[in-house]
Amino acid sequence: MLVKDVMIDDVFKVDPESSLLELVSCFIDKEIGSVVVVDQQQEPIQIITLRDLPKIFLFAPTPSNVEEILQTLGKDKKSLITVKVGMPLIEAINLMARFNISHLPVVDDNSKLVGLLSLKDIIKSVPNMxxxxxxxxxxxxxxxxxxxxxxxxxxxxxxxxxxxxxxxxxxxxxxxxxxxxxxxxxxxxxxxxxxxxxxxxxxxxxxxxxxxxxxxxxxxxxxxxxxxxxxxxxxxxxxxxxxxxxxxxxxxxxxxxxxxxxxxxxxxxxxxxxxxxxxxxxxxxxxxxxxxxxxxxxxx
Missing domain, CATH: 3.30.70.270 (Reverse transcriptase/Diguanylate cyclase domain)
Structure with a gap:
């Protein structure tokens, strides 16, 4: 089984200039657990999860856009781990376990975002595994x-x-x-x-x-x-x-x-x-x- 067999391809994205309101609206309106931050080339920069939101509002002043949010959360753009769409699923699971993460952006051979792999979706696939x-x-x-x-x-x-x-x-x-x-x-x-x-x-x-x-x-x-x-x-x-x-x-x-x-x-x-x-x-x-x-x- 490959990453592409389990990932979701309907990924919700924001860019660094998106406002805090736009980010929060994604979580509320779409009832999702994570949003991927992408640059102008549609390459993933970082992931903001639902559990990050309470931390954001504890800081003063409150960040006004996604760029400031990443800085506030201490999320380094260079630290993002991604996986290729054709990678064996077991290798992606090993990465999640090693780095204690629940979401992985999925990219193509040109490093552009094509999907998102989440622990929740993997658990749904356990019978197939x-x-x-x-x-x-x-x-x-x-x-x-x-x-x-x-x-x-x-x-x-x-x-x-x-x-x-x-x-x-x-x-x-x-x-x-x-x-x-x-x-x-x-x-x-x-x-x-x-x-x-x-x-x-x-x-x-x-x-x-x-x-x-x-x-x-x-x-x-x-x-x-x-x-x-x-x-x-x-x-x-x-x-x-x-x-x-x-x-x-x-x-x-x-x-x-x-x-x-x-x-x-x-x-x-x-x-x-x-x-x-x-x-x-x-x-x-x-x-x-x-x-x-x-x-x-x-x-x-």
């Missing part, structure tokens, strides 16, 4: 249960890809689990950025990810898998420049027949085949190529 993996910001395996009815109704082919980070245990052993977490997050973000927004990327378990590609036949599954493999190889870790990460991928094509989990199992078998053939590669299988089940060792 059950389906979020808090480390990577991706949906978790539980989310797959919600998707299955949609997948069964989907017209056209669906591609399933299982991706697994190669030698992940060695990364944890050599660099520590904190670096391992950074690797998981970086790979997750890379996978998410390199498929369509309508496609699904799920942290399936540990260092394994399930990618669901709508309207994607087996040839395209192979092509997308190869692109993902190459993009992961390009990841650079600033604090560990010598660390290079690769993934192995297995794919298949689903056309609405039989059990969906059987096809996910088929993609997992293709992944195992990619591992057996040397790792850092993409393999695809058709259902008729599925081997008889046999117990296999852990995927490394």
């Amino acid at each position: 059950m389906y979020i993996d808090h480390l990577t910001g991706l949906n978790n395996r539980l989310y797959l249960d919600l998707l299955i009815p949609k997948l069964k109704r989907t017209k056209g082919p669906i591609g399933f890809i299982m991706a697994d980070i190669d030698n992940f245990k060695n990364i944890n052993d050599l660099y520590g689990h904190l670096v391992g977490d950074e690797v998981l997050k970086a790979v997750a973000q890379t996978l998410r950025k390199n498929v369509k927004m309508s496609d699904e990327v799920i942290r399936y378990g540990g260092e394994e990810f399930l990618i669901i590609l709508y309207r994607c036949d087996l040839d395209k599954v192979k092509m997308v898998g190869e692109r993902l493999r190459q993009r992961v190889m390009e990841i650079n870790f600033e604090t560990n420049p010598n660390l290079k990460v690769t993934i192995s991928l297995g794919g298949c094509e689903y056309r609405g027949e039989k059990n969906i989990m059987e096809y996910i199992s088929l993609a997992d078998q293709a992944l195992y085949q990619a591992k057996q053939l040397g790792k850092n590669r993409v393999e695809v299988l058709r259902l008729e190529e599925k081997q008889e089940f046999c117990e296999i060792g852990p995927i490394l």
Whole structure:
């Protein structure tokens, strides 16, 4: 879940020249809990919340405009924390907890205000957050249960890809689990950025990810898998420049027949085949190529 999925885009704004009366009217007329102060370029400067109002009227003389109000409250323009519209929601929640704040302005890539994230709106979204993996910001395996009815109704082919980070245990052993977490997050973000927004990327378990590609036949599954493999190889870790990460991928094509989990199992078998053939590669299988089940060792 991303910030844009929870934020409100109908934000009430004032500029530094707005009067105290205009500010108070916003709170009274609109029955809102916060107002964002913006400059002429519509970039957020600060937030004034409802709980700030009593403090304003305790000062003498009473501030006449928003600029003076910010000075009175000791709110430094440079101290405002903002989040990007495409940021994983869990990262925004971590910021709120770290700095003990209840509202965050949401900006686009040009730093212009596009929305507001509030703790109240996040709390309303708690049921949906059950389906979020808090480390990577991706949906978790539980989310797959919600998707299955949609997948069964989907017209056209669906591609399933299982991706697994190669030698992940060695990364944890050599660099520590904190670096391992950074690797998981970086790979997750890379996978998410390199498929369509309508496609699904799920942290399936540990260092394994399930990618669901709508309207994607087996040839395209192979092509997308190869692109993902190459993009992961390009990841650079600033604090560990010598660390290079690769993934192995297995794919298949689903056309609405039989059990969906059987096809996910088929993609997992293709992944195992990619591992057996040397790792850092993409393999695809058709259902008729599925081997008889046999117990296999852990995927490394």
